[in-house]
Amino acid sequence: MNEVLARPRATALPLRDGDLLAAVDLGSNSFHMVVARYVLGQLRVVDRIRDMVRLAEGLDGKGGLDPAVMRRALVSLEKFGQRLRDIPPQRVRVIATNTVRQLAMPQVFLLPAETALGHAIEVVSGREEARLVYLGVANAQPPNPGELRLVIDIGGGSTECIIGSGLEAIERESLQAGCVASTRRFFPDGKLSRKRWNKALTEVSAEFQQFATTYRALGWQEALGSSGTNKAIGDICAAMKLTKGAVTSAALPQVRDRLLQAQTIDQIDLPGLSNERKPIIAGGLLVLEAAFDVLGLERMAVSKAALREGVLYDMLGRGGADDPRDASVAALMQRYGIDVAQAHRVQSTALHLFDQVAGEWNLPPEARAMLSRAALLHELGLAIAHSQYHVHGAYVLEHSDIAGFSQQEQRVLASLVRTHRRGIPKSAFDQIPDRLLARTKRNAALLRLAVLLHRSHEADAIPRAEAVANGDNLLLTLDKRWLDQRPLAREDIGGEPKDAADLGVNLKIGAD
DSSP: OOEEOOOSOOOSSOOOTTOEEEEEEEOSSOEEEEEEEEETTEEEEEEEEEEOOOGGGGBOTTSOBOHHHHHHHHHHHHHHHHHHTTSOGGGEEEEEOHHHHHOSSHHHHHHHHHHHHTSOOEEOOHHHHHHHHHHHHHHHSOOOTTOEEEEEEEOSSOEEEEEEETTEEEEEEEESOOHHHHHHHHOTTSBOOHHHHHHHHHHHHHHHHHHHHHHHHHOOSEEEEEHHHHHHHHHHHHHTTSSSSOEETTHHHHHHHHHTTSSBGGGOOOTTOOTTTGGGHHHHHHHHHHHHHHHTOSEEEEOSOOHHHHHHHHHHHTTSTTOHHHHHHHHHHHHTTOOHHHHHHHHHHHHHHHHHHHHHHTOOHHHHHHHHHHHHHTTGGGGTOSTTHHHHHHHHHHHSOOTTOOHHHHHHHHHHHHTSSSOOOTTTTTTSOHHHHHHHHHHHHHHHHHHHHTTTOOSSOOSOEEEEEETTEEEEEEOHHHHHTOHHHHHHHHTHHHHHHTTTOEEEEEEO
């Protein structure tokens, strides 16, 4: 295998020629892994693994996961973990999508899954999934300059629709309709009929109609379909000699009519369709027909790239000038009118404290980046109301679609903003994974101190702020003269050890 994925570009990861990167996509239908080698600024695929786990089949109506499906998933993840064993964790990203998003208690799945795989798993929102899909398709098949492109990705549990230009997604939507989910929803007993099909088509079309006006007004010059369902339907169109592999508005009804000649899903006889995809093709074809009808599509080519390739490209930019998370933070600061000067003062002090204790507290670079972003956004809630603004800010950060962030990252960010002032509620860290809990609480302690030291919004620098950590103990030494001239700050800082104790930090304040 000598597939080249990426054109030469700058990378934020400390990569050398020969280094391996891996992306794992835990989809609702299939689990995918792609391993690529970094060579002369390019990514060359050296391995691909795919398991049709059908995780979405295990979902019940209450957000639970069938134990048999769970076991099937863990067996697959153990196999993936063997392949990833020799790749450093910072060069591996694992993304979970729609089915895991729907679990009432995701940790029941995530904890054993991370153990089986040997790597952390990030759960992403539907719109972040859409951004990553577009990134993969756009890099693998670069669009013409200045042209807009529509990308439709039909997964097992959801469908993502994106309009983008170049490498940037402009519009992103995620629908709760995928090949597995729609087959289970509309044909639960496996029976097919035109009446059932038309009723289902009406319901799925209504999902597309929510954003169709916006999409059609923006327009596009090219449409591409990604992931297995679109590829399978393209293969069927080719096998039926309707197209050479694309999907067209003329071919799609003929495929649908051929499918509906069967009275049950087991009897479906479509040329070019694999046996493993037969049980779920009805739902996938239904979603694609709705997309063509509502969006007015005439032709859709099929892309070889999808979410997993997008994750690889995203890894190249993370932590550097191309990190989408930093662009999202800047956009939030502008949108909510954050006091930029104050945000940077708090950020500078928080990172100054972090750098002094990172070694003793074993805080990785990712924790530093998260503290930096929380410092920049800690006053976001003031745009809503001054009273309880830390609560408002945390709510916005947890529940918004923020490009580049996984759901876990947004919850960490929200927890830091929620706890940067006032008391520490017992529930503040309930949704933080255990692997991130200690570092998040220690970051919260550092952010609180930085905010207190800059409470007056003074432009002058703090003359001294020395932090020394020893286990759970933290000693902060300040300039005595500076502190004596600020009785309000002295009073606030004097009461901070009590709140820090709720974060598991034994704080002492000194001045000389």
